[in-house]
Amino acid sequence: MEVRRLGRTELQVKRIGFGGMTIPKVSLEQAAATVNRALDLGVNFVDTAMAYGDSQHKIGQVMMSRREECYLSSRSTHMDYEGMKRDIAASLEALNTDYLDLYEPHDVSTQDKYEALLSADGALKALKEAKSEGLIRHIGFTGHNWELIKKLIATDEFEAALITYNLADHLAAESVIPIAAAHDVGLFVMKVFGNGRLLALRPIDEDRHPTIEESLRFALANEHLPLILTGVKSPDEISENVAIAEDRAPLTESELAELRAFGERLGHGYCYGCNYCMPCPEAIDIPGILRLLEQKERMGWDWPQLKTAYRRFERTADDCVDCAQCEEKCPQHLPIRERLKEAERQLGGRRHEHI
Numbered sequence: 001m002e003v004r005r006l007g008r009t010e011l012q013v014k015r016i017g018f019g020g021m022t023i024p025k026v027s028l029e030q031a032a033a034t035v036n037r038a039l040d041l042g043v044n045f046v047d048t049a050m051a052y053g054d055s056q057h058k059i060g061q062v063m064m065s066r067r068e069e070c071y072l073s074s075r076s077t078h079m080d081y082e083g084m085k086r087d088i089a090a091s092l093e094a095l096n097t098d099y100l101d102l103y104e105p106h107d108v109s110t111q112d113k114y115e116a117l118l119s120a121d122g123a124l125k126a127l128k129e130a131k132s133e134g135l136i137r138h139i140g141f142t143g144h145n146w147e148l149i150k151k152l153i154a155t156d157e158f159e160a161a162l163i164t165y166n167l168a169d170h171l172a173a174e175s176v177i178p179i180a181a182a183h184d185v186g187l188f189v190m191k192v193f194g195n196g197r198l199l200a201l202r203p204i205d206e207d208r209h210p211t212i213e214e215s216l217r218f219a220l221a222n223e224h225l226p227l228i229l230t231g232v233k234s235p236d237e238i239s240e241n242v243a244i245a246e247d248r249a250p251l252t253e254s255e256l257a258e259l260r261a262f263g264e265r266l267g268h269g270y271c272y273g274c275n276y277c278m279p280c281p282e283a284i285d286i287p288g289i290l291r292l293l294e295q296k297e298r299m300g301w302d303w304p305q306l307k308t309a310y311r312r313f314e315r316t317a318d319d320c321v322d323c324a325q326c327e328e329k330c331p332q333h334l335p336i337r338e339r340l341k342e343a344e345r346q347l348g349g350r351r352h353e354h355i
Helices: 028-040 055-069 081-094 111-118 123-132 146-154 171-183 212-220 235-247 253-267 286-297 304-311 325-329 336-348
Strands: 003-005 012-014 016-019 045-047 071-076 102-105 140-142 160-164 186-190 227-231
Touching: 012 016, 016 235, 028 055, 028 235, 045 227, 055 071, 055 081, 071 081, 081 102, 081 123, 102 123, 102 160, 111 123, 111 146, 146 160, 146 171, 160 171, 171 186, 212 227, 212 235, 212 253, 227 235, 286 304, 286 336, 304 336, 325 336
Parallel strands: 016 045, 016 227, 045 071, 071 102, 102 140, 140 160, 160 186, 186 227
Antiparallel strands: 003 012
16 A cells, blocks of 8 residues: 655554444454454554544454554543543553554534643643653544634644545545645544445435445545545455555546535535534434435435334424524534425424424
């Protein structure tokens, strides 16, 4: 596989990295076999997080004998000094290592988290101390709020940033690339398959889904993204991803244009389930309702169970009062109120009437 420099970390990473979010879903034996296969194939970046269930523990079993074959990355959701300090220690123990190549505050996606992270007693202080003590080599961050991602990069406190990039959701990420380049922050990306959901979706006006190869080649085609994390659960899955990367056949201009156009149709109206629209003042589960609508429209499911599931919501789309707060908070600027009305039309009817 191609090797790239990950910003000013100077880490020399293979283009495909191992994402540890999905291995909590499999046995320890299968998880170990998957990590081992990745290392056997030359994958040299293994990523996990405190929030990923027993992912660190499972990866740590492999690290007992193969730690020096890869860069190792993890992260903590704590934005305070003490919480971050505890989690760094916990990650080191679970991963059976005495240092981590990269550690990140996880999902800095609200102004409150941003301010807490950078405060005098925030998580950044703990990260800097850990770096000076040799417990971590580099400091990065992850997030989904594009404006905060740009602000964090501009602080020059972080050497790498993990962001979302895929066929249906790439334009915002591409707006970050010039800022990252100016500050020499290494961008690595997640959710190229949308946690698997994109592979099951289709544009409303087209009767086909994206393929694994299309999704991965699209991300690999972006020369400004040195590292693509893929969440895998089996040796065969990581083998397939590595084979696509090793093929190295570049997309032609016409192929890339076709995939971009397909992605735009796929992403139109697509809810990524980020929950930034929540909480709703009327207690409507907006992501839950939109997910049901997408299952009907994008996956072609027209089962009676969808309508049954819709009616189980305590508050349905019919309870929307058009306050528009959700649309103001949505990073994709989706027409949420219009989509809720469409859910009411297609999934049908109120569960109860107000008395």
